[in-house]
Amino acid sequence: MKIHEYQGKKILSDFNVPIQDGYVIEDIKLAEQTIKQVQKDFQTQDVIVKAQIHAGGRGKGGGVKYSPDFKTALNHTKNILGMNLVTHQTGEEGKKVNKVYITEAFDIKKEYYAAITLDRSKKMDVFMVSTEGGMNIEDVAKETPEKIIKVWINPKEYLTDEKAMELALGLELRDKLIKPCINIFKNMYKCYKDMDSSLLEINPLVETEQEEIVALDAKFNFDSNALFRHKNILDMRDLTEEDPLELEASKFDLNYVKLEGNVGCMVNGAGLAMATMDIIKISGGEPANFLDVGGKANAETIKNGFKIILNDKNVKVILINIFGGIVRCDRVANGVVDAVKDLGLKVPVVVRLEGTNAEIAKEILSNSGVEIIPANNLEDAAIKSVKATLKEKN
């Protein structure tokens, strides 16, 4: 689960990581008083106006603006709040800005990068820092990998003084900044670990003219499997940042990801669902979605799956591919028949059922009277689905 910058900074601050702070507004009526409040509380004239969306690259997209005085700040706030912000992470359609974070500004001397994530191959967390802050870190990793310093953390420990020192030295800091920086890194890791984060990235972490180290940004991802023990994080979920169709699907315990094609698919199991998308493509079509109905698929799940898929107007055919292990194919077949009768057959439906009770299921389908295109195997199902989309066009 992702959260906004202002929420992430609040968490960092709770773990004693110094942050660039301010106030968030959603209503433009509060802009004037909030800007004044920031100026007063942080004893500054200049402020930064920052769009709050769950995507990176906000600055380049015009969603982060430096404002030397009240008037400029107000103008920027008016422009950013409600704007459609397009960044390299939002896609072409962009994202509407519903929240603006107005913060204090610093005179920056140097920008650094700091991040923690899981190194899957080493089965340990990795803490990375770089002197190349503010840049796209993937470019740094590609072009000058020696500029990223990494330490791995023993699963039994937090970040040790020794390793924190190694990171701080890697940033070539002046002596007086090393001690505070070690504390920041140790606190960052404690925060990351205790809050069950899967990513904590501060880019940039800056050294100010006043010789302080401060987090100017905060990007968090949290392990969704661990949210049951972090109610405060769960409360930070912003549903307006999520895809409405995916959100709707999650209410029915369906795992759905919308794609660009026209072959809707409904499959049990994530791996088989991806493989089904792949074979659609190989057969000359384009998958409209990923949809895993899970290990407990029954008539109700199938029906909900149909509804979600049909919400996507691009869909010209639905391919159902179920390999029953625990899932019984006869129940799936009944679900398909019910759903088609209830919802009406708006597009052709290709069904491939294999595994537990597959024979009974095939009988149910052929005796149902509803028009379903049966398929004998994975390849057959994909070819028949793609053919059906072509017929639709003619």
Added chain:
Amino acid sequence: MSIIVNKETKVIVQGITGSEGTFHSTQMLEYGTNIVAGVTPGKGGQKAINNTIPVFNKVSEAKKEAGANASIIFVPPAFAGDAIIESANAGIQTIVCISEGIPTRDMIKAKDIVDEKNITLIGPNCPGIITVDECKLGIMPGFITKKGNIGVISKSGTLTYEAIYQLVQNGMGQTTALGIGGDPIIGTDMKKAIELFEKDNETNGIVVIGEIGGTMEIDAANWAKENASKPIVGFIAGQTAPSGKRMGHAGAIVSGGDETAKAKMDIMEKCGIHVCESPAEIGKKMKEII
């Protein structure tokens, strides 16, 4: 022979009194798995599965009384990490964890302990392992398998079934099939599983099925290039998956260049693995080679 489990495997079911535990214990017993005890804290002294399997409060008690050497875990995700650690500390040598949705933090901790003790952990979030006609420690439909000489390794559950089905359709049976799981942290990885099949003299060929996310397939392919003598057929699911989007499994998300299906398939191919572009070719390809 076979790998990891066989006729001699004596099994404890952790979470035997829960609905999943009860259902799958019954299925495993029907397959012929030797379940000797169950564990549910607070229910020690009872008998589960139609009054046939003794239940204990702790794995250590169950092991001592019933003499088990393996365990399978069906406990809720919030407690599953601790269940793995409990089993490891009790001296169980093979642990299969079926539970889905375990926090990564808990798995990092459990994995560290399991590795220190040199224990074989399979999963979590996996269909388990089956040695055909001998022992099923998992939730896969046993009836689709057939005794034979191919080893099957897969990150995904139903795609494992698909591979088994295609092998049978093409006249080939299996020694052992295992689902290693699609979480970011898992016990037995692809490389380890290939290594075990390579050593097994009954296995003549290996099917490996991976997916987007992580670099486990690449590590496995590099190992196989230097060390494997048996033919390997491979498939990677998710060629059409967009980057940055999680495809069901917690681990199935592309966050770097090497994590795409294309990159993995290219490297596997270079390492001498027979890569199928289409998931429908797994069985055919193995038949051609063997």
